[in-house]
Amino acid sequence: MKILILLAILVNILYYVNCGTITKNILRNNSESKALAGLLVHIINKYFDDCAIIIIYDAHFENSEFLPHFLPKITQTFVHKSLNFSLVDKTQIAFNNKNYNYILFLENLSTIKYAIDRETTNKIVIVTTATSWLVNDFLRSHTSKSYINLLIITQSARKKRNENAYLLYTHKLYLDGVGTSKAILLTSWINNSLTKPHVLLFPDKLQDGFKGHRILISTAHQPPFAIRKAIAGTDEIAWDGIDVRLIKLLGDILNFTADFRPPTSTTLSPIAAATNDIRMGLASIAIGGIYKTTNITSRFDTSFGHIEDCASFLSLASTALPKYRAVLGPFQITVWILLTCSYLLAIVPLTMNSEYSLLSLLTHPSRTSDMFWFVFSTFTNCFTVKNPLLNYGLGKNSTAILIGIYWVFTIIVTSCYTSSIIAFITVPVYPTAMETVEQLLRYRYRIGTLDHDGWEKWFEDIDDPMAQKLLKNIECIPSVEDGVRNVSRAYFWPYAFLGSKTLLEYIVQANFTPSWITKRSLMHISHECFMKFGVTFVLPRKSVYTEAFSSVIYRAQQTGLVEKIVQDVKWDIQRTATGKLLQVQRSYATPDTG
Template identity: 20%
Template sequence: MSETAWILVLLAIVQLSGAQAPLRPSLEQTSLTNLLLQDLVENPLRDEYMLLVHDSASEVSSSFSVVAAAFRSHTSVVMSSMADFRLDDFPTHQVQGPNVTALVVFSSDEVFMFLDYLQLTFTWNPGHLVLVCSNSSVDAPRVLHHAVVLRSLYLVLFQLEQRRGRAIYKASDALPSAGQNGQLTFATSLRGQWKKGRFATKSDLFRYRFGDFRKAVIALASWCDDFPFIYLAGEGCKGSSLQALDYIGEVLNFSYIVQVEPQDLNWGDFENGNWTGMMGDLMFHNKQLAINYFYITPERGRDFDFTFPYEAEGFGFMLRLPPPLPQWKSLLYPFSSVIWGLVVATVVFVGIMFAGLYKLQNHHQKDSTDATALFLIIFSSMVRQSVSNAPTSWAWMRVWLGPWWLASIIVSLAYTCNLIAFLTIPVYPERIETVSDLAKADVRITMQDYGNFVPRALLASNDESLKTLGEKLDLFGYGVGYVPGGRMVLAGTHALIETKSYLFNQQIILNLSKTSYIMKDEVYSGHLSWFLPKNTPYTDRISRSLQSLREGGILLKLYREHMEAALGPAVQDKKVGRGDKSMELTLVLNHQTTGRGLDPARRRACTMCGRRNSMGVKTSRFLCASQASTFNRNFVSFYLHNLPSSNPRCVLIYIGNRRTLSIQFVAVCGKFVPILLVLVEGI
């Protein structure tokens, strides 16, 4: 059904329901409304590009045309009535974006029909929204809490009220808060009574609403089987992304609930016109944030909000290490086949030439030396053997043979040195390291079937190598872990494909670190981001906080800590996983780590309700922190950078088990902020 048809249907419903026309505003109310609009256009909204939308009741006001003319004289205004408003008539940049300001003036319930129409698509989302309700009988708070209104990052509502027989305009907005069961909702917050000149600037009119979430609980669309970002550990979930969310939650004053697995046990792909898995939970099941391994794709960008990318990674392949070549072949390994051919050809050529020259020189003399003996003289120098029986008449040839003896010594020394190395270290055949080589090899690929996009993407690829891999792909079921995949890798018949970080972990869990390797080539490398429902107003706030963690090096530190914790202390000083494609893991874990699909009952029993980190408990002037093991200087800088208050005077940090006192300084946003480090016993 077209948008015009929807408007006609909604108008018919209103008429059939017998809706009464709103009371006509009094002369005093009309005059006050005109003063408010004139104040807005002459002060905070001056020189703003603006979209002005009004209902029919406001349009028939005798002085609305005068106010509209004033708007046109001071600003760039696009004006429309609610009945005539069509999103298709406006380019996207006029109804969506941080630089778009929309003014909606209404005095009847027609505004609800207008908002319901806007909710049919994701198009409407002005960065700044001003609502003016000029009729006290209209349910203005209901308008303020409409889902379309809450899309805007900055918003303010002016509602007409009668107080002590006098008409006034009361300003309010909607701030995040903890609703039923602590879940994130929005509560009306009064801004005070409007007076001329009170909101003189745009910053006075619009206040930032997402500096404090007021202990709200965010519901995660998550799957605790995504090492090292979020995975099961003990009776709960942990991971580098959860720790990063802990830090952000401490700054913004919110907690979260972890979903152990999606309802349909799919990762999150667009299938048959609908989103599945965690993406489906964001769209249909009231989840508010997804922090698992998700790429930025055109489809996800169209239907969801996403943060700045925090990591780049792709899918890797794990194959069985080929067995070492037979030891007796080590005699041939020091030289390649080309070098061996040149050496043999040179020995034969020099031997024949030496024998010919010798016979030519002594053809008039009787000499019993045959050609074989002369050839052995040449060959013996190559194998570093002395000549004990040389003819007496060849003194002149010693000068001719000098370069040959020198070359023979160099070649034999090179061979001997390389032979020692090859006899000491086993020699393996050349490994498969590229996608094209894997496609040509007599090896199939395997993957767990958990609803990932890779199987379909391989089959639909225009690249011949990727398409060949898609045709050779064998899926094994979810719920049995990665043991079937490990067995196929160990048998040498398949290569296991999975995200690079997760593949490193599975290599250790399956005890394949000494018998397998991870191929250097990756497929479907991309940028990873956190995803939120479309038009979420606090997307930018979460994104900037995540970017601060990335720029401060904290995300990389968290990633390495979780990789090192799983892989063991031997890799503490090595760069693990991403960015180190040459590294091969040779460790075996002694502790148990649950892999994707293992122990479903344990996963379902796991709940995470409002877990909060103890660091960064904010007061008005101090930052108090505990737990020395988790203290990080970059975190302090990140915390101060994101503090809502402008000038924190001091940061007080309690760490350690000894008493000592020192003063240090950390540059934050171009300013030096003193940090008082107090090591207090017993913490």
């Protein structure tokens, strides 16, 4: 009996001890949850800038008691979702809005690549149950490089009494040329406060550049943006141009090595092949006069536009006047009409002084020809007047009449003509060049453009009725050289080519413009920009290089370095042996010279 009583007492003691332990563990879990919730609320209020929050958690955290305790404390807009990473289909969640930040609850850090795609702008906070060793390994891995503003929270292994400590980690990228990363312990969260409150939890990354990291660049041959030149005696290729020199400038500032290579595809156009390398992951950057259009920005990241180009019309022009313009040019058409009328009207009074009468002219119109030449000889001959002779009237004193008419009329007209033709030659008026859509329509120009790189589609939705009429039967041709050649050979039916103004200037200067001595058959590029484009660099979506490149390009543009690169390319590449720029007719005022 006593034994039974002792056993009952022992069971009661064990029960109360176990109940106390369970209660203590429950309180401790609640305390840890409150500490973690306080840390996350602190991060949200200080760093998330009232942006929407995307909360993603796996099955381990979904079944915990933390989320019901944490979610009601969020005052900002948020969306939460549970993901099962054990499923075969592990696709990332896609969100349309770009102004958001992430909070992820992951038991396994490597599953982040199945939760969200690479992210270089928005902030990401990961709460994990992994140990500090696993956190360090993850931050050194290649996967972590795809997430720039990354903060990992894990519980400290050293749990002192009544302390709920959490460690906050981030990473430092590109420690060397290989692209090595390392984990950095920023601070700890103990007793609802940071041990280093002055430390930024999302510090600026890549402040020291890329430490000589080699970046593969797919380069499209598109002069003068990117020009491929073969080195004599070798199989090597040298690259030059506006985009190439700007990339080299970025390499000097951001400390990376640029490896320029031609696109891998030979069946596509140069620009399409370069962007295809980015899509296939064969290159990190694509350059070569690529326009920043919706087709590009919807599929890739783009840097800040460094040059503004535009679509312009190339047409045939001339600085040499036709022969009839050289003879008739000094007098306007009204002057010539008045001179002709004066000859014809002088017939009437002179009939009174000749053998002809006004009635005879009316009855015999054929005599008008004789009278016209009589008047003409009177104005131009020196005191010699042949048939018909003046026999009566005032015409008997023919010498006085001839001298008066000669000095009063002929000398004045001759002097005016001589002075006008001198002025006409000194200050020439050149033929009209094609500058606007209205002019091209008026002279019935045929229009051609490229059949690739978007040129065949960009003008389909134009609202201008004049442009719609002009481009109604637009011709698509395979290359710019063919388009310029069509312009140069358009004799019977005028032809204009619509293309990149910068590229047209280079092609025409290099291959198609004759000497200024001939003054004939020059290429003219219209001043009117039919459509403006920004030239950019193409990168993969959410590339680590996008923000760094855009920042440096913006500063280079503001300080004039980009304009200097453009002028240097013109001086080094687009000039003749005498130092002058290769020729292209852009305005009739003065040709460009170097």
